[in-house]
Amino acid sequence: METGKLIKELRLKKGMTQEELADKTEVSTRTIQRIENGDVDPRSYTLQMIAKALEVDFSLFVNTKTDESDNTIQGTEINWLAFLHLSGLIPILIPTLLMWNRKKDKTKEMLTHFRAVVSFQLIILAISLAGLWVYWHSHQLIPFVGALLAGGLVSIVNTIQVLSGKPFIHPFFKHTDISRKG
Incomplete structure (x- = not known):
């Protein structure tokens, strides 16, 4: 599964909006949208922040490349x-x-x-x-x-x-x- 789709799926399971995820990660809402749509590949630090906000292990995102x-x-x-x-x-x-x-x-x-x-x-x-x-x-x-x-x-x-x-x-x-x- 692509990283953006996985992030969206995990975010929805947590019942979070893109704005809430953006607030917890100190990343803009637009960046979260672009990541979830697959328009950008997030940097390692951004993935670490997203993993922390979603309460999942960072390694989950490392092995999700297409x-x-x-x-x-x-x-x-x-x-x-x-x-x-x-x-x-x-x-x-x-x-x-x-x-x-x-x-x-x-x-x-x-x-x-x-x-x-x-x-x-x-x-x-x-x-x-x-x-x-x-x-x-x-x-x-x-x-x-x-x-x-x-x-x-x-x-x-x-x-x-x-x-x-x-x-x-x-x-x-x-x-x-x-x-x-x-």
């Missing part, structure tokens, strides 16, 4: 997940954290991929630090460079795997499957 728009959303989700894996090229957590924070409520499976990428980055960071320790004591740069190259290779492979809808390699070398619709 079949024809689902493929587009799935494609966008795949791109974000692939980009998240690509951020693993650099064992610095800030870009990964920023990306996860921006898309955590909008992209399915983001938490699973985020955990995998962060775990992997921490492993590469630990190996790199150990490699630097080896370099400091024996002047052998190979472990440090090898860790960075291995990390980059796995990040690129995982990005390609996610883009093609195939399982990606988890840091503990367990394949994790994401299913692609369509």
Whole structure:
């Protein structure tokens, strides 16, 4: 069921008018009308406010996309997940954290991929630090460079795997499957 139709159905079950829902959500009555008619796709924050006013779980609205728009959303989700894996090229957590924070409520499976990428980055960071320790004591740069190259290779492979809808390699070398619709 489309989000707007679901909101209208829930609103009517509660015996609320569009004006009452608008007052409870701090959204204009016209916006409520446009959402219910399917003229606009509400933002995540607006859906959260509507869910709170209707006393339903926010996740009810997240999975209500129509079949024809689902493929587009799935494609966008795949791109974000692939980009998240690509951020693993650099064992610095800030870009990964920023990306996860921006898309955590909008992209399915983001938490699973985020955990995998962060775990992997921490492993590469630990190996790199150990490699630097080896370099400091024996002047052998190979472990440090090898860790960075291995990390980059796995990040690129995982990005390609996610883009093609195939399982990606988890840091503990367990394949994790994401299913692609369509």
